[in-house]
Amino acid sequence: MAVEVILPRVDMDMTSGIISKWHARAGDRVVRGSALFEIETGKASMEIDSPADGILDNILVVEGGSAPVGVAVAYILEEGETTVQISSNSIRTSEPVPETERLEHPTVTPLIPTSIETSASQAPRATPLARRLAREARLELKTISGTGPHGRITAEDVRGANMHPPHSQILLSLSMICRMDSLIDITERLNAIALRTPGDQTILKITPEAVAIKALALASQRLDHPLLTRASIRHGFGHILPNVSERSLSEITGLLETPDASGSGTAVIAVWPLFQQGIEQAAIPFTPPDIASLTMGAIVETFAPVNREPVLVKQMICTLLCDSRLIRPDKATQFLQSFRRLLEDPVLMLA
């Protein structure tokens, strides 16, 4: 009996995966427990072992192709067994399958979406041509960022993504020096008020990190960019901070101290406020589907020329690291500039 090689679920919310590499070719002898292929989900890459001894046959999803969780991607034949009869439930193409098809019983669930409405609302916006090109290139639409109106993926976006497969980002790193005097001043003034009015729950202690994170959220929201406009903020490698732009500074301060207060969101920017750690400048990597990381180095006091005179100022170097295909250099620059304006003059956050 031929043994099905299925695409296993390796992550909680995984519904499909891309086969990034096959370690064996059709016709090769494989051994149970040895690495057979590698899959990539949105978050991780993992090696999958062979489920049986035998001859690998009928590879249904080629390298770079994707498949929903639970469907057969190949078969392992016993010695002497000829080609396997492929059940109609196994996948032949690598078309992305909507989440509604999360498979309870993978081998009997049809590949047709059960609810068109649900699948459509979850599917990314893309032109018919973009969809076809992605299908042909075995690219998942949700791994491609759309540059059209409403984030619509166009043929150009797919062609760009296809030239650079999703696991190889083209990283762009931009740094900028920001003056932190106003931000620190505001933080201290608010905290002084909080100290004087211990009974007032509306004025609580805040941190400069909270102010900086709110500035970041507003800067990205105010930008005209399909991804940044709706981006969420993740605290380091930790949790996504829910609806930062709508929260008060003390709420954000609270969120940063409560690791379980996890939100969800797409187009995530990982923020690293390293004000106290003594690191002056860093570009901390991020993992797709996150789209960028923003690292803020130590706040240092230094002499800077003001009206040709040395003045003691507080400054910080912030560094944006992003995939230049998702956020082009001009937008990244604009984003960073707008972030700096808010940091240097936090009163603009009220505008």
Add this chain to the structure above:
Amino acid sequence: MNAFGSIKPNARPFYQKHSSEELLQALRRMYLIRRFEEGAEEAYMRGLIHGTMHLSIGQEASAVGATMALRRSDYITSTHRGHGHCIGKGADPKLMFAEFFGKEEGYCRGRGGSMHIADVASGNLGANGIVGGGLPIAVGAALAIRKKKRDDVAVCFFGDGASNEGAFHESLNMASLWKLPVIFVCENNKYGMSVSTERSMAVANVADRAAAYKMPGIIVDGNSIADVAEAVAEAAARARRGDGPSLVECKTYRTRGHSRSDRNRYRSKEEIEDWKARDPIPRFEAELRAYGVAGEAALTAIRESAEAEIAAAIEFARNGTDPNPADLIRDVHSPRAA
């Protein structure tokens, strides 16, 4: 001359002019119409056909009388109540029934049905589902006749209701203006569906309207085949001479309802019975006997042969071929078309 000797000298011109063969053929056609429609009604009630139908039972004299004056090359345009006109012009009831049953063998290959049965080859340019639809078409056919220098005519059958349509007035005006060979034969059966002529027409007679278009307007007893035939023959002769159109109004009555869904709420039983007593078929038979054209045996033979023909026609139709859905759009455009 006929089997019983000479036509009696007191007989009216209709009986003098037509041979007894022609007269008996006319009677036979009236019977064919009657039996065709009775057969159609029965088929409907048995659920053998799916559409509705408009029966002209009681109006056979105008259909046959008007077409008696015509040649095969003359045209007619007909109405939604057109089975009689079709048979009058010489159509084969077998092929009419096939159409009624929606069969490929039918005159319209099952695409027309009761309301559009027409034998184009016998000069019938179509039975029309639109009240007044055939009026200008008949004028156009007459225009073509004139352009082709033929001495044919076009008879346009229409009802009292159609005379209230704009198409009626436009058509009569153009026909008269251009002196075209058209005979407008109005079968005034007193009702446009349920509304009587008294309630729908500002004049008492459709023929009164002819004066507005400077053409003769003749009123005849539509249940007398002789009256109808004589008037139409004279109008046809006038048309063939190039003297232009005429309007012949046949006062008649349909003893059945407008269509199969009619519950006869708008007329009295007495009125219907009164008209049934004036049934054109027994009346014609009585005259044929009186003028010595046919005896009882001959009349019985005609009746029976008409019944047999209709029975055979129904059988033929029931065994006809159902159209293939793949041919649905076959006749929308001419195959010669670009």
Add this chain to the structure above:
Amino acid sequence: MTVRELTYAQAIQEALAQAMDADPDVFLMGEDIGVYGGAFQVTGDLVQRYGEERVMDAPISELGQAGVAVGAALAGCKPVLEFQFSDFATLAMEQIVNQAAKLRFMLGGKVNVPLVMRLPAGSGTGAAAQHSQSLEAWFAHVPGLKVVQPSTPADAKGMLLAAIDDPDPVMVFEHKLLYKMKGEVPEHPYRVPIGKAHVAREGRHVTVVATAIMVHRALEAADTLATEGIEAEVIDLRSLRPIDTDTIVRSVQKTTRLACVYEGVKSLGIGAEISARIAESEAFDYLDAPIMRLGGAEAPIPYNPTLEKAAVPQVPDIVTGLRNLVSGRI
């Protein structure tokens, strides 16, 4: 083969004359087409050349005229009926829609209705709401009719001759603003087949399907856009029924974008039909932008000249629309 410049109106007149020369069954009927020469001087002096029997002035009875033409066509003639304005075809709807279009079908394919109707259409003459409409899509909705809209003098002649040859009823919509347009027209009688679109300009960035005068406005817009590096492919649809879907599909597969430009009211019109055909076709998977429709306003045609212009697509509207479409702004 002589080719000279004629106006659109002259090209139609030449076609009518050549058709009458070739076939004694062809005759013309309409309002004021005799000594007056037609409201738009299309028939001109034809009555002097062919006589009143063949160039018939008819009473103002559009329904009657249409019915007479249907009857004459059934009985072996080839009438060419001129409606003074296409708006007046509404008076003849019964005969056009119930009779001309359906008789062949209802009679089991046993008759032909070789009837040609000529209909001056469109806005731009200050004639307001009842003399300026573009109703061609109404009629194109009816199986049994053929509906064409020639946009050049050469097509006006060739398509009219093809229509007169055609055994089925054909409606020829002539845009009033085109009557004075000049263009090269071959002298001999020739036919431009009904149901074939024409690629009036090749391009690779967007397919523009246009009808009648909009073909010329689209071409002008394409010239402007070419200076910006946008190359529009302009398809002159020419025939609404039947529609040449293949030509549009091939073009969209090349350009990946589609815009429909027409004068009739935008909603439920030609643009909807073409969009749907592309959405149903193999070209769907080639679309890289939403389909754009530029059509007439959802209003009757107004009298005031500024409003009248605003009611139908003008060159700047087309330029802006196509620019937005190609640059991914919609």
